Amino acid sequence: MPVTIIVGAQWGDEGKGKIVDMLSDEIDIVARYQGGANAGHTVVIGDKEYVLHLIPSGIFHKRTTCVIGNGVVIDPVALMDEIAMIKSFGIRIDGRLFISHNAHLIMPYHKMLDVIREKDAGDQKIGTTGRGIGPAYIDKYMRTGIRVVDLLNRKTLADKLKANIAEKNQLLKKIYGAVEIDVDKIIAEYQEFDTKIDPYITDTMMYLNNALKKNKRILAEGAQGALLDVDHGTYPFVTSSNPTSGGACTGLGIPPTAVKKIIGIVKAYSTRVGNGPFPTELNDPTGERLRKIGGEYGATTGRPRRCGWLDMVSLKYSIQVNGISEIALTKLDVLDDFDEIRVCTGYTVNGTPLKSFSSEVATLETVTPVYKSFKGWKKDITGIRKYKQLPPATVKYIEAIEKLSGTKISLVSVGARRDQTIVR
Numbered sequence: 001m002p003v004t005i006i007v008g009a010q011w012g013d014e015g016k017g018k019i020v021d022m023l024s025d026e027i028d029i030v031a032r033y034q035g036g037a038n039a040g041h042t043v044v045i046g047d048k049e050y051v052l053h054l055i056p057s058g059i060f061h062k063r064t065t066c067v068i069g070n071g072v073v074i075d076p077v078a079l080m081d082e083i084a085m086i087k088s089f090g091i092r093i094d095g096r097l098f099i100s101h102n103a104h105l106i107m108p109y110h111k112m113l114d115v116i117r118e119k120d121a122g123d124q125k126i127g128t129t130g131r132g133i134g135p136a137y138i139d140k141y142m143r144t145g146i147r148v149v150d151l152l153n154r155k156t157l158a159d160k161l162k163a164n165i166a167e168k169n170q171l172l173k174k175i176y177g178a179v180e181i182d183v184d185k186i187i188a189e190y191q192e193f194d195t196k197i198d199p200y201i202t203d204t205m206m207y208l209n210n211a212l213k214k215n216k217r218i219l220a221e222g223a224q225g226a227l228l229d230v231d232h233g234t235y236p237f238v239t240s241s242n243p244t245s246g247g248a249c250t251g252l253g254i255p256p257t258a259v260k261k262i263i264g265i266v267k268a269y270s271t272r273v274g275n276g277p278f279p280t281e282l283n284d285p286t287g288e289r290l291r292k293i294g295g296e297y298g299a300t301t302g303r304p305r306r307c308g309w310l311d312m313v314s315l316k317y318s319i320q321v322n323g324i325s326e327i328a329l330t331k332l333d334v335l336d337d338f339d340e341i342r343v344c345t346g347y348t349v350n351g352t353p354l355k356s357f358s359s360e361v362a363t364l365e366t367v368t369p370v371y372k373s374f375k376g377w378k379k380d381i382t383g384i385r386k387y388k389q390l391p392p393a394t395v396k397y398i399e400a401i402e403k404l405s406g407t408k409i410s411l412v413s414v415g416a417r418r419d420q421t422i423v424r
Helices: 016-026 076-088 108-119 133-142 148-152 154-175 183-200 204-213 246-252 285-294 312-322 392-405
Strands: 003-008 029-032 041-045 048-052 065-068 097-100 218-221 259-267 270-272 306-308 326-330 340-349 368-375 408-413 421-423
Touching: 003 016, 003 312, 016 041, 016 218, 016 259, 016 326, 016 408, 029 204, 065 204, 076 183, 097 183, 097 204, 108 133, 108 154, 148 154, 148 183, 154 183, 204 218, 204 246, 259 312, 285 306, 312 340, 312 392, 326 392, 340 392, 368 392, 392 408
Parallel strands: 003 218, 003 259, 029 065, 029 218, 065 097, 259 326, 326 408
Antiparallel strands: 041 048, 270 306, 340 368, 408 421
């Protein structure tokens, strides 16, 4: 029962889309297990760039089936726009895309509440994308959420929406002083959406488990990164779901015994979007240089990413939490022209070394990184396809990461394109 899980090992934006796309050539099913349209997975094929938010990154391979699991929260508007975009490229989706009937839907009031709450948060802003992800998960755990299956029964949908919107209107009007939502308009919109999404709705848990019995190869695709996990990340500056490997089982309905490999996607330096502690952040020309060369702007929001050196303390924590068995190292080419490259190997607080990573914000905001320096290779590596052809300084950097992390680096990305990857 061969399941491979792909997890972002840092704060997201590690380049998961490219690696999932590349591996999908030998995969039967790619299944997205959490998050929503707040994700932005970029795939570059030839000279064309594609950004996916909900549909798994394996969609560009004709023989690969894609699944959106029950752990994902779905924005109907974003989903239909994405389906239309994929079809416009001449890519067949019918019979290749399946959506869990148990996935929860993002409603217009979720987006409104997301934006309003963030605006009123003052110094406690999380840095949310405003896509309604958090409020949708709140309703899920409040047991008042609207699921895809609810679209199949118009009376049930209307009854649930009326109850939910009555409550949300109280919040919007009396607490936030916002305009109330038109109940009938939303009911009409979502009933229309039902006719469009119906061909894709499937019991994906059953579909995936039947596929496992047939020994099909499944790739579980996570969104965001492990350090943004709601349980194991830098809470409260986290996402609203579990991007860690454990989230794949609950988000897809597959057994842990089916998982055979967990690949952690690791950027050769570190970035973070939104607020929250970031020990190796560089608020200087070097950080700006990393941002410019790496094109570090959010694929979903366009926001500039905060940049810093690779943080081995947080990475080792992520490897432990996820059970990462191997690493795909991405965006190594961004470091091509640096004279010196630094890696954080430890933290101190008031001169005292910390024994391990702490996800507690108060602690992380006071740590001082301890760095190890490496000589830059000062050579363009984007055209290299064999590991032995890499400059000695590049090899030294890669193997230092392996040694410090205790985890093998099996893939090295030296550019954005699918073919710019070295397999070790």
